[in-house]
Amino acid sequence: MKHTHSYDAQGKQLCCTEEKKINAQADALIKNKSVKDCCCVTDDHNQLTNDDGHDHANSSDSNVKLFLPAAISLIALLIALILDNYFPQPWFTGWLRIGWYVGAYLPVGLPVLREAVESIIKGDVFSEFLLMSIATIGAFAIGEYPEGVAVMLFYSVGEVFQTLAVKRAKTNIKTLLDQRPDEVTVIHNNQAVTLKAETVNIGDIIQLKAGEKLGLDGELLSQSASFNTAALTGESKPDTKNKGDAVLAGMINLNTVSQVKVTTAYTDSKLSRILELVQNAAAQKAPTELFIRKFAKIYTPIVVVLAVAICVLPYFFLEAYVFSEWLYRALIFLVISCPCALVISIPLGYFGGIGAASKNGILFKGSNFLDTISTIQNVVVDKTGTMTEGVFKVQEVNLKPEVNRYEILKIVNALESQSTHPVATAIHQFIGDIDSTIKLNNVEEISAHGLKADVNGKELLVGNFRLLDKYAVTYDINPATIVYTVIAIAYDHKFAGYITIADSIKEDAQLTVDTLKKLGVNITMLSGDKSSVVQFVAQKLGITNAFGDLLPEDKVNKVKEIKAKHETVAFVGDGVNDAPVVALSDVGIAMGGLGSDATIETADVVIQDDKPSKIPSAITIGKQTKRIVWQNISLAFGVKAVVLILGAGGLATMWEAVFADVGVALLAILNAVRIQRMKF
Known part of the structure; x- marks a missing residue:
């Protein structure tokens, strides 16, 4: 069953609350702060989960929009490089040339500058946005216009790829979450009525057409039906259910029209409970992830101080000190040291594992x-x-000769109807309908033992032999000699016999x-x-x-x-x-x-x-996730350490710096996404 949407007088689609909730739940899983807090992709990312609640991540229009600022900057930069190096024009000089490079910079630079300011206002001064802003503005200040634009351009492209990677990772979580239809068809007075799923009561009968998705947990009333449970279980093979079997919200009916009796309220279904659990998953961070986040908060200010030192300290030790040269080295150092690869790829690695x-x-x-x-x-x-399997079947009923078989099985069936244990279900299926005239008093379920009740003023015990021992009921058999699971019965303080039940592996x-x-x-x-x-x-x-x-x-x-x-x-x-x-x-x-x-x-x-x-x-998914996370940590630290040393020594340019930051971040992101393509 597909989601049903409402429209206003102008035909504009109104928001679907359920879909918005699911989008929010999936977003919460990424990490405590939103992706926008870690990206320079402006508000385009927010449009992916906009007010209509739909995720447009897979649409080509949305992806084009994400890359549009970078495309504009790239075209402007290429034209400028051609005019600078291959077809020089006398008019392309002075303020016109500077203005052109500024125009190429703004589409990708403005969002980062805005984020830097907002971060400072919020108290997060040493953010990656500030690092990139200082580095690129500094490049403009010393006349390195092409490199200033290029650094911000490649940074922006890297962030767009990161956003796409996050959206891809969210897809599997959303597949798990978005399993409940908003509306279901309920049979009232022999009439099919469409109702909101959350308004359906326990005991109502749902009519499920072929291809429709079940909205609530229930019991199958039809003789049999095949269900697609892939979205819930990952299992592609259809699952055939028979009359009386439990069916869960999210299952899709595959063949004939079926009827299901609702057994659980909408908010109490297993799927609803799991949705609540998923919502809270973001709070549980891995130690590695927590360490990296704390590390980044300390690491970034240190990097800024070191960059200032690289620029200023040589003045006191070198006779031929050239400010622009050491400023350039400091700017390279800032670009290289941007912690994006670590801050983004590690949570993304864990999110990919989930x-x-x-x-x-x-x-x-x-x-x-x-x-x-x-x-x-x-x-x-x-x-x-x-x-x-946990699906038991009665194998043998062995009662004492003096016991009235019909009467004892009737009261045992009535008592077992008070339990949802698979053993109780097996006994009920074997004996049949419950005699409504039997009155049970003081019904008690004794954990790991069985059930106890008073029937006609006499004590009835149904459970394992430990239950009989607990109430000092003697018996003349050795339970250890019976291979099958044994349900012992005692009535009026006397051993009445036992029922054997078998379960299959x-x-x-x-x-x-x-x-x-x-x-x-x-x-x-x-x-x-x-x-x-x-x-x-x-x-x-x-x-x-x-x-x-x-x-x-x-x-x-x-x-x-x-x-x-x-x-x-x-x-x-x-x-x-x-x-x-x-x-x-x-x-x-x-x-x-x-x-x-x-x-x-x-x-x-x-x-x-x-x-x-x-x-x-x-276990394998956990091992692979941890392996990928540590691969990313090693890659980021290794490359950055090498290029940082080269940059401080004047042996690396902005282009090496871009690779150390954006290139490593892209490689780490691609590595993190790789786990989603693995088969387990």
């Missing part, structure tokens, strides 16, 4: 987690919903384990499920360290044991019980599809499609 991850269905809540995950030594995974679980081992990462599997089931799954996958029958606090203790060895830990889980251990780990990873809201809120990384193979992908 964008590449989003393209693959992985959400990093901040660039600091890209750094941390690149150093992970241990990955600890939950079993159910992480390495296994995810198809990419083996690939996940193999890839993590190749990366040199240790794997541990923890689960609240019975040990025999955990060991069975671990043996199949080749995981050596696996532990079952764990309470939430036991999982926390296991992770603490690993961290006590001074090793980094990433924990991957999907249940509410996993939230404490996710918070404890160095990097908490949540499965975003089946995962609970609490775990997604606590996690540092969210995997949209629940595929464990995205875990090694996330």
Whole structure:
């Protein structure tokens, strides 16, 4: 479903609030200050996310507009150089010649001069804008007009390329964010009515045509439907859902008209929660990024002082001191030392990493987690919903002979309807409709144990055997002898029997384990499920360290044991019980599809499609991002150091200075963008 827009009386399109919000969210991810604060591209950049809320970054008109000032300056500069060096004209001298070069300078120079003044007013005196302004005005002052124009021209072109690179990086984030249609079609009194998505209530029925995008989380009422989940998960293969399956906002219906029952309010859908998390990602800066920003604030004033020293100090030591010569060297020094390559390429590198991850269905809540995950030594995974499908099916019902099978299953089904756990869903699907005449009192969910309630004045327990032990219910079987997951039942303080449930291993679980081992990462599997089931799954996958029958606090203790060895830990889980251990780990990873809201809120990384193979992908993206960032730091410092020395010694001209600044910045930007083209 496409966005619907409103128009005023003159036919002018009004703003789309949702799109404006999404643009703002994506912009916030770049860094704390806007791109305009780091560029000399005037207000053209702002036009990319203007009042109508649309991103025109990919339109040719917008790109032409960005390059227009530089194109005008380039043409004027080329004409001046031709008249100066190849076809000299007697009239091209004096004030006319100076005026021509000033005219060539203004289209690219005025925005920078304006930014320099604004920065000074805001208290940021030693900005890169001031450096470029001093350097180019100084070049004009000593008669080096062509070089003054050229420096500002190439600086401007570099900033335009930087803007384009940022826009490209934003695309992947926006693809993740812009998944919700503004309006949906709801069936009211057998009539199809178009409503604003945020006004739809839980329980309403949405009609979804082929090609339309789902606006809210819900339950599929139609027998089956195929959905394109690529924008959410990065997975191109259509996902077929059957009646009763959960479908999420952002999925696109591919075939027939389908009906979906809304189960979550618009603002509480998983996608809405993830949007809020994305909004806050900019606050989480990587240590490298924070260091460079602090470094630039100290570095720039020092450079200005050194430039003044280069110009003035030789006067006291040299007999043949020529002011214009040493001023020229000082100006070269200023151009070379401009920290643009560092200040821009490093945040862009991290932003590119976040964008590449989003393209693959992985959400990093901040660039600091890209750094941390690149150093992970241990990955600890939950079993159910992480390495296994989390879709259980009843295998066997084994009840005591004296128990009324029909009656006990009815009350078990009624109690399990109080839980959203996959085990409860499996039991409900096996037994069928819930008997509305059954009255449950004092319903209680006991973490990592099961459910308890009073039925007809008698206590009903449904959960694992630890639950029965907790309430001193005796039983005559050994749970360890049963391979499958076991749901024990006790009624009126007596053991009534058990139900066995099986879960299947995810198809990419083996690939996940193999890839993590190749990366040199240790794997541990923890689960609240019975040990025999955990060991069975671990043996199949080749995981050596696996532990079952764990309470939430036991999982926390296991992770603490690993961290006590001074090793980094990433924990991957999907249940509410996993939230404490996710918070404890160095990097908490949540499965975003089946995962609970609490775990997604606590996690540092969210995997949209629940595929464990995205875990090694996330680690690889972190490693590649860090590698690219350090390549940029080394390149910028290395080239600048060499050319700074040459400039101070009078061996470098403005042209070498331009390469050391703009050239290095362009190379760093291109290197940063490279991660978005990689396949993970």
